[in-house]
Amino acid sequence: MFVLAILLLIAAVVLFVVGRGRTGSWKLGAALSTVAGILAGAFACFYVVSAYEVGVPVTLGSVGTPLTSGVHFKSPFTDVTSFSTRPVDLDLHDKDTVEVRSAQGGVLYADVTIKWAVVPSKAVALYRLAGSEEAIQERLVVPDSREIIRNVFAKHTSEEGYASAREQIGSEFDTLIKERLAPRGIDVTAVNLRNVKPSNKLQEQIDKKIQQEQATERATEGARTAKAEAERKRIEAEGIAGANKIIERSLSDKVLYNRCLDAYKEAAKSHPVYAVPCGTDSGGTPVIVDGSKS
Template structure:
């Protein structure tokens, strides 16, 4: 814009000098219009508008000045202003940019991460010196540091913790470390979202085999517990029968058995034409069975 202003002013002078020796007001009008255009272009070259939620870093002949806040700002026509957005920017690490990590066991996993970050206005000059532009801040500072931290955190956990049991803990640890790493550089990390963790195909096969082995072991242990319980039940039952037999053996004396035999014969005599002689004549003392229907 400043160059255009100079050119217009030079053109106004040339037109004025050429038209001075000639009749007609066209040359003078052209000179006046060129001069006015040159002055306006010069004024615009000294004005810079910083949009809302942005901060500008002025650079004049290689010297970095004080950051410019949002609004109309006056500057030297030789000053270039680089703008940085102060709104949160999303850095999405998924699909082609997914972070490949390794667990403490060496298993390969793929982590999808979204990082929300913003430039701290007071640190815009320092970020300009480190990177040069907002895109460079993300490519040179936020992206490599975030990838490194994600890999380091996953390397301290097992594969199972990485994709299942300790996923929330890992996400919180990553967020805390990224904030601590980038805050001193003037980058405010507002959120880190560990969206998804997927095992590699090889690791998934290992996981499936491990699950199958664990299920087989559980079935084997359950069968063993069932067999042991059945054996214990039979042992208790056998001990109960043995104890009962011992009690019966102790309680059944010869006289008791003899009396029970007599009672049995008496009952049989009621329904059949027989009767029992309670005092037998043989050496064993067996009652004599008499059939009353015969002589």
Template sequence: MFVLSVLLLITAVVLFVAGRGRTPARNWRLWAWVSAAGGLLAALYACVYVVSAYEVGVPVTFGKIGSPLPSGVHFKSPFTDVTSFSTRPVDLNLNDKETVEVRSSQGGVLYADVTIKWAVVPAKAVALYRLAGSQDAIEQRLVLPDSREIVRNVFARHTSEEGYASARERIGAEIESAVKERLASRGIDVTAVNLRNVKPSEKLQEQIDKKIQQEQATERAVEASRTAKAEAERKRIEAEGTARANEIVARSLTDKVLYNQCLEAYREAARSHPVYAVPCGTGAGGTPVIVDGTKN
């Protein structure tokens, strides 16, 4: 823009000079004034820079870096270039092609999807300009490699099962804390780190499925053993109860008891057989008893 303003001013001077010896000179002077006004406006525009809201500007004049420019209108040298950085949080999504491949403490391979919200600290804009040079360069040279390294290091301290299931929240908190600490020292404010998804590799998934099947088979075997022990214990208790009952009965049976039970039994039988002789007792052949079924 500054070059354009110089050209327009030179053109105005040429028109003034060339219009002196020509008639009518009014048209030449008119175009000379128009060119001069355009040159002045272009020069003014080259000396004004507007930093948008949620941005910070870093001025560079002939290789010398100036102080950061906050949001608003600023006057500068026409030879000064201003690089703007956004102070509004932006998302860095590590998914799809950028998914982070990590290894657990057991060597299992997992794939982690992570979203990192980051923004430039205005007071650190000059230092970031020296490190990277632009907004995209900050993300590619600082935020991305540091975040991927931290994600891998955190997962390496945990088992595969913790990584994809039992300790995901704790791992996410560890990653967020480490990323914030690392990038804060560089002048980058990390507002949030979201561990969205963790997926085992195909080989690890096969190992997980095999482990689950083995655990289920072990549980079934343990349950079968527990059932067999319970059944054996039940039979033992039943046998002991029967033995104790037989022992009690054996102690309570005497000759008179047996003789009375014999009489009762054959009296009951005599109801269908009116009169018959039966042996009862414990002697040789027992004592013959005549049972008359016609009498009570």
């Protein structure tokens, strides 16, 4: 704006000099250029900082105090660089996804969203470090975040990275990134680990491991079942053996003799009268059984 004011004033002088011996239109043009140059010069001395922004004034290479929201008077030789203080979403996904390696060397791809904002009181320091809002993200937020993400994943196994410890890993990101960027004047409000995808080679290894674990579980279950069945048969055999011992102790010769008589009486119902050897030894006394009598 200040350069435009100078050019308009130069144009006014030229028009005035050239039009001194001519019609009044030249003088009118010189007058209008003069007014426009003065207005442009006046506007060059004011700068408006929008809401949710902070301005960093630089006068001939010297950095001044940050400008808050509102209208500010400044030197025509002062340039103001504005930084938004609203949170900015940095999405590391698709072509920007972070390639990491686990403690076992497996390759994974992490999609992360980082919400960050410029701390107004640190705007001058950030200007000296980066120079613009875009440069802050590209030179500070992105490389530092990528480094921390890789370091955190390197402390965990592949399984923890894509499944069991994702919440813990996300919490570590949040803490470490905030600690790294806060001293530089960058306020990280949230870090979200949105997705973790294994590489194709790692996915094959994971699938193979799952199949081996399933086979091991099936074998273990089969062994457990066989052991239980063997135990059941052992208990059953011990029960039968115990019962036989009880029966053996309770069967005296007289008891056996009476049972023998009862059996042949039952058989005599179909063969009314016959003789049977029934005694306590092989030469036992024959017994006549008549099934026709009560």
